[in-house]
Amino acid sequence: MTANQPLLDVQDLRVDYDVAGAASWRRRTLTVVRGVSFTIAPGETYGLVGESGSGKSTTGKAILRLADVSGGTVRYDGQDISTMPKETPLAYRRQVQAVYQDPIASLNPRHRVGRAITETLARHGIGDRAERRARALASFEQVGLTAAHLTRYPSEMSGGQLQRVAIARALVLEPRLVVCDEAVSALDLSTQSQIINLLKDLQDASGVSYLFITHDLGVVRHISHRVGVLRNGELVEQGDTRALFDDPQHEYTRALLAASPASHPAGRTERRAARREARDAA
Numbered sequence: 001m002t003a004n005q006p007l008l009d010v011q012d013l014r015v016d017y018d019v020a021g022a023a024s025w026r027r028r029t030l031t032v033v034r035g036v037s038f039t040i041a042p043g044e045t046y047g048l049v050g051e052s053g054s055g056k057s058t059t060g061k062a063i064l065r066l067a068d069v070s071g072g073t074v075r076y077d078g079q080d081i082s083t084m085p086k087e088t089p090l091a092y093r094r095q096v097q098a099v100y101q102d103p104i105a106s107l108n109p110r111h112r113v114g115r116a117i118t119e120t121l122a123r124h125g126i127g128d129r130a131e132r133r134a135r136a137l138a139s140f141e142q143v144g145l146t147a148a149h150l151t152r153y154p155s156e157m158s159g160g161q162l163q164r165v166a167i168a169r170a171l172v173l174e175p176r177l178v179v180c181d182e183a184v185s186a187l188d189l190s191t192q193s194q195i196i197n198l199l200k201d202l203q204d205a206s207g208v209s210y211l212f213i214t215h216d217l218g219v220v221r222h223i224s225h226r227v228g229v230l231r232n233g234e235l236v237e238q239g240d241t242r243a244l245f246d247d248p249q250h251e252y253t254r255a256l257l258a259a260s261p262a263s264h265p266a267g268r269t270e271r272r273a274a275r276r277e278a279r280d281a282a
């Protein structure tokens with residue numbers, strides 16, 4: 001990678017889904033992301049915001065190679081992810097990890113949570129049993145958990161603790177990019193800020209980059225260096241977080257900001273009116 005090369009370079013991304021038409025035998029193509037371009041530098045957090053259905057998760061999925069890139073390019077470390085050689089995906093998966101909203105969905109309820117970490121390491125052929133156990137413990141300590149948590153079952157942990165397990169599992173592979181898709185959305189406010197601070201500390205320590213997908217402008221404001229605003233699959237505005245929040249250029253961004261409790265001191269009635277305005281602007 002050259003000095004100024006972004007870690008991730010998304011250019012003119014389009015993602016189409018093939019969906020059933022009105023008559024069930026007829027398929028039609030639905031374009032849910034179009035013309036999306038942004039970059040993420042090493043050690044940077046890029047926040048992707050927008051209302052439900054705007055295409056945030058689909059953009060994340062395309063980057064994770066979980067949705068096909070229908071048009072444009074996604075380059076990771078200079079390499080087009082659509083034309084990677086066959087053996088690359090496992091290496092790519094190791095470097096580009098994901099943390100989702102619901103950690104319990106990806107944990108086996110019958111397995112102790114430490115096993116989720118050792119199995120991830122085994123899948124990537126890392127270490128022997130003893131080393132995997134040592135790494136699992138180190139990763140738990142990194143996210144503020146202890147050795148005692150390794151032997152707990154998912155049902156014995158709180159939402160915040162489970163999200164720490166998910167973060168430990170993503171980071172134990174020492175990825176360079178983590179796609180965080182609504183990673184703090186299910187947590188109460190104080191746990192949210194603990195997890196956000198944890199993610200920031202981990203970034204300071206390791207230089208990992210984040211694509212932080214959320215509908216919550218308050219969250220994105222706290223964690224992102226830069227922000228992009230998606231509406232109906234298109235990026236309507238992007239820029240440095242402070243500039244975007246202080247001086248939004250696009251009417252839709254202004255309406256979104258006005259509708260957000262975190263950036264709007266007004267009461268519930270005014271916020272509801274602002275949300276209506278945002279919907280109308282869409």
Ligand SMILES: Nc1ncnc2c1ncn2[C@@H]1O[C@H](COP(=O)(O)OP(=O)(O)OP(=O)(O)O)[C@@H](O)[C@H]1O
Pocket residue numbers: 017018019030032050051052053054055056057058059215
């Ligand atoms: N597998 C799929 N097949 C067909 N359409 C899909 C599929 N996944 C998502 N969509 C549609 O694509 C659009 C964008 O969805 P996406 O999940 O990316 O939005 P989002 O901004 O992440 O919303 P949310 O916050 O509600 O998850 C929506 O209209 C959705 O219904």
